[in-house]
Amino acid sequence: MSTVRRALDALYFAAGVLAALCLIVILALIVIQMLARWPFTAPVFFPITEAIPGIPEYAGYAMATASFLAFANALNKGSHIRVSLLLNALGPRARWVMEIWCFVIATAVGWYVCYYIYRMLGFAIQFNDVSQGQDATPLWIAQTPMMVGAVILAIALTDNLLNLIFTGKHRIVRDVADGHSE
Template identity: 60%
Template sequence: MTFLRRFLDFLYLASGVLAALCLISILSLIVAQMLARWIGEIFPGAPSYAGYAMAAASFFAFANALNRGAHIRVSVLLNAVPPGPKKLLEIWCFALAAGIAWYFTYYAYWFVYWSWKFKEVSQGQDATHLWIPQSVMVLGGGLLAIALTDNLINVLFKGEHRISRDIVDQAHGE
């Protein structure tokens, strides 16, 4: 079980690193586009690529952000509830969120499949095959679904989730 735990933690960390790399690529694309304008050249498709990288950064960051406590949670309600009902409420929340994430991932997969099947391309100058940037939805959604299911299983069997509190929150004593 420790191998699986280490693998999942690595997967969540790797998704966060990928999200950071996507943000760096957005910066690089913006700088490249600025340089191209200064020398009188055109960088076709740069806004589209930056948009794809922004979507990728968002979807790759979901699982990592969840486990680091960066998602908005209803902590006020959870802290006001006694321990017995609190566990039931957390189980219900994680089960609902995991179900929605798996539902999204399933339909995102078919969305990407049909984009690939019909050879859809973007309408911009870049004419990118749309299944490529859309596949990030499946990967990021799947990682979030895995992370939510992981937390659900932890609440069910260990009684607590794996979401760590943000360091800023701990410094303020909240």
């Protein structure tokens, strides 16, 4: 079981690292776009923006990729918003039941989102759908990383649910502001 645990933790961490790299890509794309508009740097950077049409669209694709890839890592780091006011007021048994209920709902929604992103991706491939921006990129290229991130989040939610059922504790690291120490 420790091999599976290490593999899952590595998957969540790798997704978080890739999300951070996407943020760096967004920064670079925005800076290139800005520099291409300034008169004293335009001779250097304007040819780049002309050669790569749709830089703002690529920044948007990177933002969607960063968001979806970061979800699982953020979940386990306690960065998602959890309203724990009610959970903190409950006793241990009621708290456990309520957390299982929450994870069952979240896991079901996570896998439901994966299914519909998969369908959306299939339609994009089937109909050769392209973006409406200057880049005319096939949408399946932009949607695939989103699908990967959604699947990793659904795996993380399932992982936390199973951990909670079998060990009595989820794997979310509590934030100091949460007000409950375990």
